[in-house]
Amino acid sequence: MSIKTVIINLDRAKDRLAFQKLQFSKLGLEFERLSADCPSHQENYERFKDSWERPMSFCEIAVFFNHKKAWEMVEARGEPMMILEDDAYLSTDVLTLLDNISRLDHIDFLSLEARGKNQRKLVARQPTTKIDDVNITRLYQGRSGLAGYILWPPGAKKLLKAVQSGKIGIVDKFINAEYSLNAYQVEPAPLIQLDRCQHYGLPCPLHTASYISSQGKKHVKGIATLRFKCRRIAGQVKILVNEIMNRHRAVKRPINISGSFN
Numbered sequence: 001m002s003i004k005t006v007i008i009n010l011d012r013a014k015d016r017l018a019f020q021k022l023q024f025s026k027l028g029l030e031f032e033r034l035s036a037d038c039p040s041h042q043e044n045y046e047r048f049k050d051s052w053e054r055p056m057s058f059c060e061i062a063v064f065f066n067h068k069k070a071w072e073m074v075e076a077r078g079e080p081m082m083i084l085e086d087d088a089y090l091s092t093d094v095l096t097l098l099d100n101i102s103r104l105d106h107i108d109f110l111s112l113e114a115r116g117k118n119q120r121k122l123v124a125r126q127p128t129t130k131i132d133d134v135n136i137t138r139l140y141q142g143r144s145g146l147a148g149y150i151l152w153p154p155g156a157k158k159l160l161k162a163v164q165s166g167k168i169g170i171v172d173k174f175i176n177a178e179y180s181l182n183a184y185q186v187e188p189a190p191l192i193q194l195d196r197c198q199h200y201g202l203p204c205p206l207h208t209a210s211y212i213s214s215q216g217k218k219h220v221k222g223i224a225t226l227r228f229k230c231r232r233i234a235g236q237v238k239i240l241v242n243e244i245m246n247r248h249r250a251v252k253r254p255i256n257i258s259g260s261f262n
Helices: 014-027 040-048 057-075 093-099 153-163 171-174 223-246
Strands: 004-009 032-035 082-085 087-092 109-111 119-122 129-131 134-141 148-151 184-187 190-193 250-253
Touching: 004 014, 004 109, 014 119, 040 057, 040 223, 057 082, 057 148, 093 134, 109 134, 119 148, 119 184, 119 223, 134 223, 134 250, 148 153, 153 171, 184 250
Parallel strands: 004 032, 004 082, 109 184
Antiparallel strands: 082 148, 087 190, 109 148, 119 134, 119 250, 129 134, 134 184
């Protein structure tokens, strides 16, 4: 099975697009660009800005709906796709994974990313399967960081169904809270974000700044403060319950990265 790739990219982020074109050319792969600029983002912002555990910024909501567009592509085409943000840095190990993806079944979501020692993921104690030297391990918690993942149509349906029920959120937290997903982790991870290069002692091919973290936070007062606090507590309780339920078969630890980043 040949896995197609879609990369989410802002029109103004021409340096990131140029980096991806060079990276994919070296890997011998192709990708489809999904524009991150959409007139509906403003409407979505006004409608959903107060719908999560804290007020969401315009960029956070735009990112969510950009990923949603990619999920819709997966559902419409009926085949898995690799979904990347434009600051995704790939190792050559991803080629082996993509060449053997047909061996993976009953998977909804496959995380390709690691984000350093400070991010510990709750993963099964033993891998489910192995592709050459790459482990595919059940992922129970810790899907934060969405620079790159592979999504199957059943997973896309589950995520879109959650959106249709009125749920949205910071996109990686949203996916993390969707426990109906059959989620897995690739290790060693063949993908990091460009801003993680220094953490891993790798030369950075392109220095980037986050378009999200630069956004100012909205101050909340009155009854809205209590509403957001209750949502945060409910979200933390769900995480705790999930960890307790899977403690006997999983361990919380950092994910190792590939040694094949060029």
